Amino acid sequence: MNRQELTVMADQAKTKHHHFSKKVCVCCGTSCMASNAEKVLEQVQQNIDALGLKDEVEANLTGCMGLCNQGPLVKVLPDHTIYQKVEPEEVGDLLKAQFVDKQPKKDKLLFADTRPEPFVNANEDPFFKKQHKIILKNCGVINPEDIEEYIAYDGYKAFDKALNSMLPEDVIAEIKHSRLRGRGGAGYPTGMKWETVYKYVNNQKYVVCNGDEGDPGAFMNRSVLEGNPHSVLEGMMIAGYAVGASKGYAYIRGEYRLAIKRFETALKQAKKLGLLGKNILGSNFSFDVEVRIGAGAFVCGEETALIASIEGKRGTPSPRPPYPAECGLWGKPTLINNVETYANIAPIILNGGEWFSETGTAKSAGTKVFALAGKIKYSGLIEVPMGTSLREIVFDIGGGIPGDGEFKAAQTGGPSGGCIPEQHLDVGMDYESLMSLGSIMGSGGLIVMDKSSDMVDVARFFMEFCMDESCGKCAPCRVGTRMMHDLLQRIVDGKGTQHDVDRLQELAVYVKEASLCGLGGSAPNPLLSTLRHFPEEYANRLVSPEVLIHQHLEL
Amino acid sequence: MPIITVYINGQKILTESGVTILEVCKANNIPMLTLCHLKGLHDIGACRLCLVEIEGVNRLLSGCTTQVADNMIIRTDTDRIKRYQRITVELFFAERNHVCAVCVANGNCELQQAGYAVGLDHIRYPFLYPECNVDTSHPWFVMDHNRCIMCTRCVRVCTQVEGAGNWGVMNRGHDVRIISDFNTPWGESITCTDCGKCVHACPTGAIWPKAVAQGQLTKYPEMIGELVEKRKLLQ
Numbered sequence: 145m146n147r148q149e150l151t152v153m154a155d156q157a158k159t160k161h162h163h164f165s166k167k168v169c170v171c172c173g174t175s176c177m178a179s180n181a182e183k184v185l186e187q188v189q190q191n192i193d194a195l196g197l198k199d200e201v202e203a204n205l206t207g208c209m210g211l212c213n214q215g216p217l218v219k220v221l222p223d224h225t226i227y228q229k230v231e232p233e234e235v236g237d238l239l240k241a242q243f244v245d246k247q248p249k250k251d252k253l254l255f256a257d258t259r260p261e262p263f264v265n266a267n268e269d270p271f272f273k274k275q276h277k278i279i280l281k282n283c284g285v286i287n288p289e290d291i292e293e294y295i296a297y298d299g300y301k302a303f304d305k306a307l308n309s310m311l312p313e314d315v316i317a318e319i320k321h322s323r324l325r326g327r328g329g330a331g332y333p334t335g336m337k338w339e340t341v342y343k344y345v346n347n348q349k350y351v352v353c354n355g356d357e358g359d360p361g362a363f364m365n366r367s368v369l370e371g372n373p374h375s376v377l378e379g380m381m382i383a384g385y386a387v388g389a390s391k392g393y394a395y396i397r398g399e400y401r402l403a404i405k406r407f408e409t410a411l412k413q414a415k416k417l418g419l420l421g422k423n424i425l426g427s428n429f430s431f432d433v434e435v436r437i438g439a440g441a442f443v444c445g446e447e448t449a450l451i452a453s454i455e456g457k458r459g460t461p462s463p464r465p466p467y468p469a470e471c472g473l474w475g476k477p478t479l480i481n482n483v484e485t486y487a488n489i490a491p492i493i494l495n496g497g498e499w500f501s502e503t504g505t506a507k508s509a510g511t512k513v514f515a516l517a518g519k520i521k522y523s524g525l526i527e528v529p530m531g532t533s534l535r536e537i538v539f540d541i542g543g544g545i546p547g548d549g550e551f552k553a554a555q556t557g558g559p560s561g562g563c564i565p566e567q568h569l570d571v572g573m574d575y576e577s578l579m580s581l582g583s584i585m586g587s588g589g590l591i592v593m594d595k596s597s598d599m600v601d602v603a604r605f606f607m608e609f610c611m612d613e614s615c616g617k618c619a620p621c622r623v624g625t626r627m628m629h630d631l632l633q634r635i636v637d638g639k640g641t642q643h644d645v646d647r648l649q650e651l652a653v654y655v656k657e658a659s660l661c662g663l664g665g666s667a668p669n670p671l672l673s674t675l676r677h678f679p680e681e682y683a684n685r686l687v688s689p690e691v692l693i694h695q696h697l698e699l
Numbered sequence: 700m701p702i703i704t705v706y707i708n709g710q711k712i713l714t715e716s717g718v719t720i721l722e723v724c725k726a727n728n729i730p731m732l733t734l735c736h737l738k739g740l741h742d743i744g745a746c747r748l749c750l751v752e753i754e755g756v757n758r759l760l761s762g763c764t765t766q767v768a769d770n771m772i773i774r775t776d777t778d779r780i781k782r783y784q785r786i787t788v789e790l791f792f793a794e795r796n797h798v799c800a801v802c803v804a805n806g807n808c809e810l811q812q813a814g815y816a817v818g819l820d821h822i823r824y825p826f827l828y829p830e831c832n833v834d835t836s837h838p839w840f841v842m843d844h845n846r847c848i849m850c851t852r853c854v855r856v857c858t859q860v861e862g863a864g865n866w867g868v869m870n871r872g873h874d875v876r877i878i879s880d881f882n883t884p885w886g887e888s889i890t891c892t893d894c895g896k897c898v899h900a901c902p903t904g905a906i907w908p909k910a911v912a913q914g915q916l917t918k919y920p921e922m923i924g925e926l927v928e929k930r931k932l933l934q
Contacts, residue, residue: 441871458868463744463764616849616868616875618745623790626873627824647823651786657759658747658783665758 145418146426150295150304153417157296164202166243167221168192171284173208173370174363174402176215180232181205184216187235194236197243204293207371209284210525211271212363214254219266219284226254226266258521258543270540271522276503278511279487280527283371288406291413294374300419302490306382307427310493315386316342319489321497323509328354328445328482329557329586330662331508331575337479340469341387344477349389351380352473352480354450355396355403358442359558360609362589364513365483367525369396369403372487373410377433379486381420382493384431387479392433395450398440408435442559442613446661447480449615460615461661482587484513504530508574512585518555518592521546531572534564538592549594553677557586559606559613560666562673563599582673584666599678600685603671604632610667621664624655628671635685639695642686649675703769708776720762720773721749731775732784732813734791734902735850736763738924740859746850748784748813751775759783785817793824794873795831796845797903803916804904810848811903827873834879836886840898840908842877847905849875853897856923865891877905896923 145153161167170176170185188203209217214228218238225248227238234252241249253262254269263269277283286293294300306315320335341349353376357365369376380392396404411433414420422430436454443449444459451473453459472478488510492500501509508530514537517523521543528537534554538544545551553563556573562583564571571577575585593602611625631648634640652668652675659665675682687695700715707720707729714723719742724731734746744761751762754772762775774780791797791810799805831844854866854877865888869878879885898906899918907916 443871463761465760465765611872614872616870616872617743617851618747619787619790619794619848620747622849622873622875623794623827626827627790627793630825630827651824654783654786657779658750658787660744660747660761 147304147308150300150425153292154295154298154301157292161202161293161296164200166197166201166223168201168203168239169206169209169219169221169284170203171207171209171215171217171219172205173212173215173367174400175208175212176217177402179215179229181216183232184218184230184235187232188218188239191236191239195239195244197239201243204287205289206285207283207288208280208367208525210280211254211522212524214522214524217254221285224265224267227252228254228256255522271524271526271543274532274536274541275527276511276529277527278491278500278503279368279375279484279513280371280525281491282375283368286372288371288373289409291374291410291417294372298494299374299490300378302493303378303381303385303419304425306385306493307425307429312342312386312388315382315493318493318497319386322492322500323497323507324485324488324492324500325508325575326482327484327488327512327587329560329584331585334481334485337469337481338383338386340467341389341477341479344470346477348391348476349387350473350476350478351384351387351389351392352447352450352454352468352478353380353392353394353483353486354445354447354480355394355400355483356438356445356450357397357400357483357587358445358613359560359587359589361517361591362515362558362587364515364525364588366400366403368483368487368513369400369407373403373407374414375487375490376407376483377410377414379481379489380433381424381431382489383479383481383486385429387477389479390430390432392431393436393454393473394433395436395438395444395454397438397444404435404437411435441615442609443615443661443663446663448661450480451478460617461663463660484588505572505574507576512573512588514573514588514590516542516590516592518590519545519549519594519597520592528573530574533570533572535569537573537590538569542592545592545594549596551592552595552597553593553599555583555591555593555602555670556589557584557666557669558589559609560584560662560669561586561589562669563593563602563677564673565677582669582676584669598636599674599681600632601636603674604629604636606670607632607667610663614663614667618660618664620655620658621660621667624651624659624664625667627651628655628668632671635682638685638687639692640686641689641692643689645675645682645686703767705767705769705771705773707773714767716767716769718767720751720760720765720767723767724762724775729775730816731762732816733763734809734813734848735852737852737856737900737902737920739927740852740855740900740923743851743855746848747787750780750783752777752780781817784813785819788813788817788819789822789824791848792819792822793826795827795829795847801913802846802904803907803911803913804846804918805914807914807916807918808904809902829873834885835909836884837888837891837893838886839893839910840885840895840906842879842885843905843907844876845905846903847877848903849877850902851877852900852902852920853877853906856896856900860923860927861892861894861896863890863892863894866897896926899923
């Protein structure tokens with residue numbers, strides 16, 4: 145395929161889709177699939193035929209629309225009417241009401257069971273109104289298994305632009321200008337990372353995509369890979385061109401079977417069209433991508449462990465420096481970014497870094513995808529500008545705490561993050577603000593807890609997770625997480641003393657500073673942040689040594 | 700290699716570049732605690748005893764894996780580092796079942812020496828007392844997991860120097876264990892060459908020859924580094 149053919153294809157695909165006045169999207173993300181979305185899609189297609197609307201309405205499977213516990217979801221475009229919990233046998237009535245009677249079925253509308261007045265146009269619903277979509281823009285709109293549709297929505301246009309009208313230096317300058325920061329959690333400036341890899345002279349460099357999302361309760365990367373795999377691939381291709389790499393690896397965790405399937409389909413389609421391979425679009429740039437499937441180790445999300453895993457070795461981290469940018473995969477300069485970071489690249493190249501940096505805050509530009517979970521009315525996948533306050537996310541978008549529960553804390557960053565208490569609800573969700581509260585942005589997990597949550601047990605839970613997931617290479621993490629877990633368990637069991645808290649505090653700082661990699665370096669965060677924001681919960685649990693001795697003697 | 704200047708604990712040192720902080724310290728008689736380091740083997744920075752503070756770096760880095768750079772200001776003797784070294788050694792002792800009084804390596808053990816070096820008089824953390832196997836299936840040697848500190852010197856010497864690859868690591872976290880082949884008895888190994896390098900590489904009494912009584916073990920870990928050097932000469 146050459147440039148002209150790509151343009152022709154884009155035009156053809158656009159014409160094909162513009163031919164239809166309406167579009168029915170059936171969410172086929174993992175969650176909706178689990179509640180029978182495939183049957184719903186089948187019914188939608190049959191009923192459109194039966195109603196004689198074949199020439200006006202097209203039906204498609206799409207990726208995640210964001211409201212995973214309301215699925216299966218069916219969306220009608222361009223009206224943005226979303227129906228929730230659609231059963232296959234209801235589809236006929238639903239489509240008849242929508243397209244023939246022109247009267248949407250009110251009782252099946254999104255949030256019909258929880259909002260007094262559900263919105264016919266879902267974009268007016270507070271859940272969507274406060275969101276700003278860059279990464280998820282086409283997620284839930286296009287068919288993730290169809291490259292033509294991606295191309296119709298300006299897909300691979302950014303890659304074409306970068307390849308044919310920009311030098312690698314220009315691409316890097318544009319990314320730097322956008323102030324995009326790594327979405328994997330640490331927030332390192334993406335442009336600077338690319339520049340470092342670019343500067344190392346080597347005839348073989350690699351681009352790696354980190355899709356080993358391992359935080360409990362997080363599903364941002366999965367949804368992007370399932371809903372718009374080509375956007376990630378395009379980002380990797382642009383990165384490959386910019387840093388001078390000819391080979392890419394997408395490391396996706398093994399549990400994400402649908403994401404792997406869809407990404408592999410995307411690869412196949414791109415290869416078939418010649419968008420991957422030798423001399424892409426008639427240029428002298430060659431690039432190929434392979435999928436590597438993770439085997440379920442949390443630590444393999446750490447970049448050096450991930451690299452070891454791709455090499456076929458035991459997935460354990462190695463000390464940095466040297467950083468992967470200098471000595472990464474098979475000792476070659478390697479660029480490693482998160483799925484979400486790559487998904488941001490094409491929009492930046494297409495619209496310019498300036499456009500991107502207008503969203504978000506001064507230090508954290510753009511948007512962030514969060515997986516909203518826990519004690520919250522509307523959980524799901526959301527994308528908001530950086531700096532959006534936690535209050536807006538929890539109460540405006542998420543609809544607050546269900547029942548008569550009261551907000552207690554929000555946990556961000558998974559096992560590496562911390563808990564944010566009620567008094568800090570107005571904190572803007574950006575890298576620095578979260579850090580100052582003892583938490584981290586992380587990859588975007590956001591778990592809301594109500595007053596029934598026991599914060600010491602929360603700390604114990606996350607410590608248990610880190611203890612189990614520690615690779616066992618370095619002593620502070622291997623033994624330290626176990627010690628901290630046992631001490632926390634003792635406090636949870638009502639057998640802890642002030643002495644245990646003192647030891648916990650000392651160990652936490654030690655493990656944080658002395659560990660080899662980021663797993664140990666952040667494992668104490670849930671403990672430290674609960675100690676800082678909820679000291680009374682610890683104090684209430686403690687007993688005096690005398691009581692402990694008495695208890696012991698009585699037994 | 701160009702000559703560069705580094706400052707360690709305030710002392711100005713001229714050294715060639717491309718060497719690690721640990722190598723510079725050794726060459727200049729600056730004490731640095733190590734357990735997983737063994738000359739001749741690829742360093743992995745796992746025991747975290749050689750942590751150093753470097754001006755301008757907000758993390759503590761392991762001296763064995765970090766190369767010196769011009770005008771690097773390094774500290775190996777701060778209170779924080781000393782405190783962390785002590786905790787690390789305490790955790791090593793609490794992790795498995797180290798009983799010096801009945802150990803073959805008593806008096807000739809690198810973990811014991813590290814304990815003396817950090818002034819260990821008692822251990823403040825609860826002992827974990829894990830269940831560990833003692834593998835006596837090999838005709839000459841014993842692998843006692845109770846005394847293993849997971850430095851992986853045996854794994855590395857077997858792979859990098861002997862080239863046999865008998866030893867490996869299994870499981871994660873505090874369940875990690877050194878394994879022979881695919882976790883089969885050492886005596887049944889089809890890869891072990893019975894060379895005994897792991898016996899010398901082991902810093903504690905985890906791997907030892909059967910014909911040794913309590914406190915009688917003598918090891919010669921320097922042999923590994925010498926072997927590597929000799930092989931270079933032969934090439």
